[in-house]
Amino acid sequence: MTEARYIMQPGLATLLGFVAGCSAPGGPFVAGPALPSDEPARALVATDDGLAIAFHLSSRVALWRRDGSRAEVEVGLGPRRIARVDRGSTELVTANASGASLSTLRGMVVATTTALDAPPIALAAGDLDGDDDDELAILTGIVASAIEVQIHGLGPPLRRALPGASAVAIGDVDGDGRSDIVAVLESEATAVVLSNASGFEAETRVAVCPTPSAVAVRRGVIAVACRSGGVDLVEGSSVRHLEGGRASYDVLLDDLDGDGALDVAAVDRLGDAVFVWLDVTQDQAPWVYPVGRGPVALERFDFDGDGARDLVVLAYESRTVDVLLDTGAKR
Ligand SMILES: [Ca+2]
Ligand SMILES: [Ca+2]
Ligand SMILES: [Ca+2]
Numbered sequence: 584m585t586e587a588r589y590i591m592q593p594g595l596a597t598l599l600g601f602v603a604g605c606s607a608p609g610g611p612f613v614a615g616p617a618l619p620s621d622e623p624a625r626a627l628v629a630t631d632d633g634l635a636i637a638f639h640l641s642s643r644v645a646l647w648r649r650d651g652s653r654a655e656v657e658v659g660l661g662p663r664r665i666a667r668v669d670r671g672s673t674e675l676v677t678a679n680a681s682g683a684s685l686s687t688l689r690g691m692v693v694a695t696t697t698a699l700d701a702p703p704i705a706l707a708a709g710d711l712d713g714d715d716d717d718e719l720a721i722l723t724g725i726v727a728s729a730i731e732v733q734i735h736g737l738g739p740p741l742r743r744a745l746p747g748a749s750a751v752a753i754g755d756v757d758g759d760g761r762s763d764i765v766a767v768l769e770s771e772a773t774a775v776v777l778s779n780a781s782g783f784e785a786e787t788r789v790a791v792c793p794t795p796s797a798v799a800v801r802r803g804v805i806a807v808a809c810r811s812g813g814v815d816l817v818e819g820s821s822v823r824h825l826e827g828g829r830a831s832y833d834v835l836l837d838d839l840d841g842d843g844a845l846d847v848a849a850v851d852r853l854g855d856a857v858f859v860w861l862d863v864t865q866d867q868a869p870w871v872y873p874v875g876r877g878p879v880a881l882e883r884f885d886f887d888g889d890g891a892r893d894l895v896v897l898a899y900e901s902r903t904v905d906v907l908l909d910t911g912a913k914r
Contacts, residue, residue: 610859610870611840612894615886615906617875618647620897626665627897627904629884630673634895634904637662637677644677646691647904649888658686659696666708670716678703678721685721697735699723704730709753709762711779712737720751720764727770734764734783743783747771750808754800765805767795774798774807774817791815791822801836804863806847808834814849816863825860827869829853833880836863841891841911850878850896857881857896857907875901 626637633648639661646654661681668674668687675688685697685706701723711718711734718736727747734741747770756763761779768775772793777783792809799806805817808831809824816823828851839846844862851858855876858869875898883892891909898905 609872609910611846611861611910612859612870612872612907613910614872615893615908617898617901617903617905620902620904623899623902624897625663625879625899627880627882627895628665628667628675629882629895630667630675634882634884634886635665635667635675636897636904637665639663639680642679642682644675644686644688644691649886654691656688656691656693658688658693659684662686664703664706666706666719668708668717668719676706676708676719678706680704685719699733701725701729704748705750707751707753707764711753711762711764713761718753720753722748722751722766724748732764732766732777741783743777745775748775749795750797752798752800752805754805756800756803756805758803763800765798765800767791767798767807769794769796774805774815776805789817789820789822791817792824796831797833799834799836802845804836804845806834806836806849808832808849812851814847814858814860816847825858825869827851827858827860827871828856831858832878835881835883835894837883839883839894839909848881848894850874850881852877852879852899855898857894859894872907874898874905874907875903877901878905 633646659679659682662677663680664678677686680702683702687695704722706721708717721733724730730748747768748766749769751766764777774789776787791807794810795807796810797808807815812829814825830853831849832852834849847860857872860869874896877900878898880897884895886893886906894907896905
């Protein structure tokens, strides 16, 4: 096992705000500001001009624009997840757990409200039929045994039973150029792929860490955030565990440092940190960045407008949005 590289003492980044004085070589990111979110939130998503945050307690979405201005809109009750949906124009969709509904926002106005027959747990957006317009995969259910995925946007909603599912993602798993649906089953420590080629009928199951909490897909790789710590990487039937942290609550797969190789980032809710593993094909120690207390979600967003996307982290307990600025450093 490789040893993690800690950049700074936990908490210091938050104290300093901008950490110009932090001289340690820091990998692809450096601590930026911690912005107060006033009330706790669980979900955020980047849009073209800002960062949209869903506040489940007050049932609203706030858009923090890069120019510093802010806009707010009231949505259905208890928005716990938010997704960016591209259908000609960009829409935001919230999954309203208490209201058992979806709110679709266009330009920070609620355009439609869609009633669901059970509360939504998670949602993912992606183009499933190759027409460049995004469809939605929504996990719904009250009890674990009754959870299903509803696929909206391909005519009448398709429904597939997925008992115990806790998170869902859309991406091409099998490399046929069409996006598949991936879910993780918390109760069974399993990742399930519903393949597009089968009309989302055929299921492929892979055993992963216990209590998987989030999932991401890119370039045929599935990343599973493990609530027991670290990330499982699934390629085909092989699973590799990336060790780091005590409780991963969200995970992101992307080329974070611009060298072409796929990287992984995860938030450690108990360790108040973000772990970044560069190049998933290598077995390298993660970079570790302290953030606010109780980080639950992360996203890529060009916070400072320099053209390079930074990492933004939603910290639940400290009620902050913590920014890790891209340094442009490749290794
Ligand atoms: Ca489509
Ligand atoms: Ca990379
Ligand atoms: Ca940037």
